Amino acid sequence: MLTLATHAATYYVDHEAGSDASPGSSQHRPWQHCPGDKRAGGVASDTKLAPGDTVYFRAGTVYRTKGIRLTGGKSGRPVTYDGNRWGPGPRCLITTTNAPNSTAMSSAHTAHIAVNVFYEDRHNNAHIDIRRKKIRGMTQTVRILNNTIIGWTRPLFVGSGGANLDTLDVRNNLFYRLTSRGSSSCWYFPAMSEIGNLIVDHNVYCSKREPLAKTIVVNNGKHLSLEQWQALGCDRNGAVAEPGLVNIKGPRSTWNARPASTRSPLVNAGADLSAFFTTDKDGNARKGAFDIGAYEYDPRR
Numbered sequence: 032m033l034t035l036a037t038h039a040a041t042y043y044v045d046h047e048a049g050s051d052a053s054p055g056s057s058q059h060r061p062w063q064h065c066p067g068d069k070r071a072g073g074v075a076s077d078t079k080l081a082p083g084d085t086v087y088f089r090a091g092t093v094y095r096t097k098g099i100r101l102t103g104g105k106s107g108r109p110v111t112y113d114g115n116r117w118g119p120g121p122r123c124l125i126t127t128t129n130a131p132n133s134t135a136m137s138s139a140h141t142a143h144i145a146v147n148v149f150y151e152d153r154h155n156n157a158h159i160d161i162r163r164k165k166i167r168g169m170t171q172t173v174r175i176l177n178n179t180i181i182g183w184t185r186p187l188f189v190g191s192g193g194a195n196l197d198t199l200d201v202r203n204n205l206f207y208r209l210t211s212r213g214s215s216s217c218w219y220f221p222a223m224s225e226i227g228n229l230i231v232d233h234n235v236y237c238s239k240r241e242p243l244a245k246t247i248v249v250n251n252g253k254h255l256s257l258e259q260w261q262a263l264g265c266d267r268n269g270a271v272a273e274p275g276l277v278n279i280k281g282p283r284s285t286w287n288a289r290p291a292s293t294r295s296p297l298v299n300a301g302a303d304l305s306a307f308f309t310t311d312k313d314g315n316a317r318k319g320a321f322d323i324g325a326y327e328y329d330p331r332r
């Protein structure tokens with residue numbers, strides 16, 4: 032049997048100083064856009080990501096996008112999108128810029144979306160959008176881990192029109208709604224039955240203008256409370272709670288989504304995900320049990 036050696040490639044994206052005409056394979060000549068971004072041109076647009084590839088986003092930058100379609104991964108060999116380990120400063124912040132229904136990321140393939148902070152710019156409702164049908168014959172695993180997702184009506188949107196995910200793993204995330212408007216939930220997907228293996232646990236839900244998030248999930252049109260969600264086997268260690276962040280008031284540029292004190296219900300409340308990563312958005316080591324969300328509690332912040 033002929034075996035082809037495959038070499039995982041490494042690419043670099045600096046949204047503020049890169050160029051899509053650059054090769055993207057060197058820190059010195061990064062792209063402006065990630066492959067899969069509709070706005071990508073040149074080499075960035077022509078590059079097909081392959082299993083095992085890594086795309087580094089320069090830390091300390093802000094990446095504004097209408098959406099990045101995540102492509103190229105396969106079971107056991109995802110494409111990794113990493114905004115932490117290239118360059119000084121905090122992790123790259125990927126943010127949506129357009130209403131309505133703008134997306135930060137969408138996936139047709141296996142992908143890991145971990146340790147990011149998503150802030151929603153406007154009153155639209157999607158941050159991580161996994162609505163693409165998978166490629167025929169492909170096993171699709173999407174893991175959404177330890178993110179801090181702050182948005183208006185529906186911070187997380189999963190599936191629509193049959194995502195047919197093999198595995199969806201949603202753990203250790205903070206879903207923080209900025210409004211109680213309408214009947215929306217903290218996250219949404221069309222039907223649990225479309226997902227082969229659903230792993231949902233250790234998520235914290237909050238609505239800023241309600242004492243509690245009454246509806247945390249919409250599943251196939253049904254609005255579910257935490258108790259109803261738990262009765263389906265999800266979020267047994269999840270909670271509806273005020274997360275106790277440093278500051279989510281005033282201009283967005285002043286927000287600080289880190290836990291304010293050890294009294295935050297996020298601190299040490301997460302599952303151990305050290306099989307996937309061991310640091311937080313600032314690059315600090317996870318201490319003790321994992322905290323929920325992108326940040327590990329740090330008294331200096």
Ligand SMILES: [Ca+2]
Binds near residue numbers: 321327
């Ligand atoms: Ca901890």
